Amino acid sequence: MKTDRREFIKYGLITSSIFFGSVYGIKQLKSRTKRRGNYTGQWLDQSDRGHQLRDVIKQEPTANIKIPLVIVGGGITGLLTGYYLKKNGFTDFKILEMNSSAGGNSSYSQNSVSKFPWGAHYIPLPNKENVALIEFLRDLGLAKGDIRNIEFSDEFLCQDPQERLFIKGEWQESLLPHKGTNEDDQKQLHRFHELVNDYKTKKGSDGKYVFSVPVLDSSQDPNFLKLDQISFADFLKEHGLVSDVVVWYMNYCTLDDYGMGIESVSAWAGLHYFCSRRSLDSNDDHKILTWPEGNGWVLQKLTNYLKDHIETDRAVFNIRTETSGVVQSRIYNFETKELSECESKHLVYAGPQFLAPYLFKNKQNLPDVNVDDYFSWIVANITVKLNPDEFQKLHWDNVRFQSQSLGYVHARHQDLRGRSDGTTVLTLYWPLYDKDLTATEVRKKISKLKWQDWAPRVEAELESMHPGMASVIHSMDIKVYGHAMIGPRVGRIHKVLKQPWNARKKQGVYFAHTDNSGMSLFEEAHYWGHRVAQEILKHG
Amino acid sequence: MTYLLLFSVFVVATCGLVYELITGALASYLLGDSVTQFSTIIGTYLFAMGVGSYFSKFFTRNLLNVFIEIEMIIGLIGGFSAAFLFLSYEYVVSFRFILYSVIFIIGCFVGLEIPLLMRILQDRFEFKDLVSKIFTYDYIGALIASISFPLLLVPYLGLVRSSLLFGIFNVAVALVTIIVFKSEIKSEGFLRFKAIATLVLLVVAFGYSEKMVSFLEVQNYRERIVFKKNTAYQKIILTQNAGEMKLFLNGNLQFSSKDEYRYHESLVHVGLSRIEKPKKVLILGGGDGLAAREVLKYPSVQKILLVDLDGQMTQLFKTNPILVDLNKNALNDPKVEVLNEDAFVWVKNNKEFFDFVIVDFPDPSQFALGKLYSKTFYSYLTSTIDANGLIAVQSTSPYIAKNSFQIIVNTLNDVALYTKPYHVYVPSFGEWGYVLAAKAPMDTAETNLALPAGLQFISSEMVPYLFQFSKDLIGDSKDINRLNNQILVRTFEQEWEPFSHHEN
Structure with missing residues (x-):
């Protein structure tokens, strides 16, 4: 009996170890083939060009030019300033954009599957008092009818189903948690x-x-x-x-x-x-306008309208107002490597305001912002082919409860097609906020991280909502924004409201940016673009 | 140790009865008529056990070895029986042959078990004790199996997993016997290896049974599947049963060859016969060519444009002899042009007028399909007809989904179309609804319709009555289906929910 028992234990152990071993082995094998699906992607880092300028600043200009009105920065506010100038017959201006395409936080890309956003991706329906914005949206063809009785086109309103939340292992409709919550x-x-x-x-x-x-x-x-x-x-x-x-x-x-x-x-x-x-x-409660390419749709309308005015790959610095009232600046062309001295009557600074101290010669009367008002973001665009069932269940916005990321939006949500083969682009937003660190400290922490470091995190985030999704990823492009947008920290709005912004802080210079408002919203960009254009038109 | 063998009698008896019940349930599930299935399965099984018992006398040596081998074989065959049978049902023509073969083989081996065990145990008990003990455990096992099968196994595990679980029990008996009776067994090492390998196989299969079940698509197509294809957009399944053919898209019935004439004649002729000498007809959806078949009965028609997303679907109905026979080769007719494009995008870009437009999409059961019933879609649809044109829209069942039906009417009205809803009875679907829409008011009292000859269902006299709705077919919804509310899909879901086997 004794030997029997020992034998029994021995074989019992052998059997169970073979069993558990093989189960574990298969699981490992599965997860290994799943991980690092055979995809690649682009790494887009916004900060490269800014750093290149450090050497250029020391060079001497080789040409002299005159541009009556220079708009520095081709983000939405700069473009809208140009839009309202041109609309009112003022055409003596150039919009100079440092990157190779205009758009700022509303930029977008396109691949064989879909257009997709790199940043801002929707516009809430405006309040009825915001007549200028309603008119603008109507002019773009997004709405019809009288201003007081405006009707937004169904094709651009976010289609149903709009939002869902992954909570306690399941999806629920709406982002307000109700599944598994208590009284x-x-x-x-x-x-x-x-x-x-x-x-x-x-x-x-x-x-x-x-x-x-x-x-x-x-x-x-x-x-x-x-x-x-x-x-x-x-x-x-x-x-x-x-x-x-x-x-x-x-x-x-x-x-x-x-x-x-x-x-x-x-x-x-x-x-x-x-x-x-x-x-x-x-x-209309909770209704928004959205497009596959996000606010890139509006951007395309604007760049198309302003195509004779936009010059990309141009950096502007050494901005100074002469005693004569003329505004001087230096313009560097990243393509030709040419540096010019530029003379203008007016200059609209429509770039992020934390950069102003580096670009203006005289540091007085500059906007009161701080680099710690701007946190960093990661945006990942993931091209996937889902099975039809999974595709059917996608909402426009898909969020995971208590995740660090903000979830993803689905680019083909607004597609009019009844059926699809399951391919789409998911745009995952990931604000790199840490309540225990300042924005500068966060930037330092992530400065060495590249695509190889972010891709597995993005993949893991998708896997946690959709087990097995890693294996259907075709490509993943990732963009890092070092200073993504201004955030209204404690005290910021006070500054905005209590010290009403003066459009001409410096002689001949206007500041037009959502930074003026302390929050990066399309409506704010529109407000400043519209208002600064009016000021310029008034003062000639 | 002898009690271990008696315990194995209990386990073996339970397993044997479970396989019988699984096979019986599976057969009545797939083939219908449970009385016939259960009675023939039980008969075959019992008879096979008799055959096994008879052959037990030919085993004379190493009885314990034989017993262990048999346990492993039963574990393997019995364990995979349900999965194997589901699989062969879809892919094998003579399913019944496979079914009875499987149950016969299992029966034979199970029949060997008890006689062998009795002989193994014969030296350890007196004969009267032996018989009493063995049959006591045997019948207790049978009781446990027959009670747990309907109460626990089927509801919690399902057929595929239950059979795997009992396969594991069989092999476990073999393995324990090997270990305990080590000294009485020949070539114990090899036997043990085989037992472990079998056990691992079954356990892994059990672990992956969820995937397996979904792969086997254990769902109720009660008829034999003669064609199955997963296209990029949908799953096409064609079944045939006693001369009746049915088409399923994503599991939803699209037509039955028995009564599709009622559906298609109503879809086409109620509207088309009102148009004087129609020349150009547009069909959106309808890739089966059955609506086109009806339109071709009008000699004045010169062109039929059929826009259906799924190229593999239209190809199937152009080439499969049975289907071509059904749609009278309509899709190969020179008057018919087939475009494999998304209907929404096509309609949006269209600049042409048609005399008659047939909108024959699947029911709005998903958001993707709901778009094709939206205000935005209908506002583009209005540009396909001029002031004299007519549109016929298939609009789900006004009996089951009266508000869904009403929403479709409301939405068409909201894009300034005049509407006249009508309905017919199609046995496969039940009470079915359509909406006739136009840019001018229509007169539905008309009995002088220009119907083609040879129709089986529609006649001039009865058409006016199709526009009459009884009280229980009228919904009171005021909603309009928009892309940003998809109220139709949500209502449809609610209204069809009580009808779990929802068809079309």
């Missing part, structure tokens, strides 16, 4: 919802809405403006909105719009996200 979570969400509804229609002592888009239309009533002096996190705590579910959702929203978490953005800015948009009619 307390729902109560807090409900309370927040009521708070939002209250603020949405509330007006300050000056008769203006407490929260409005553009930001400058918001009330300056100190009772509400004081919300800018505390962080959104503290505000939520004060109101007993502390459940994991609520905190995640709020943090998701501020990361999505500002690239910063609730610890950094002010309560004012956090609430602005929820309370500043009042739908045109009851059916």
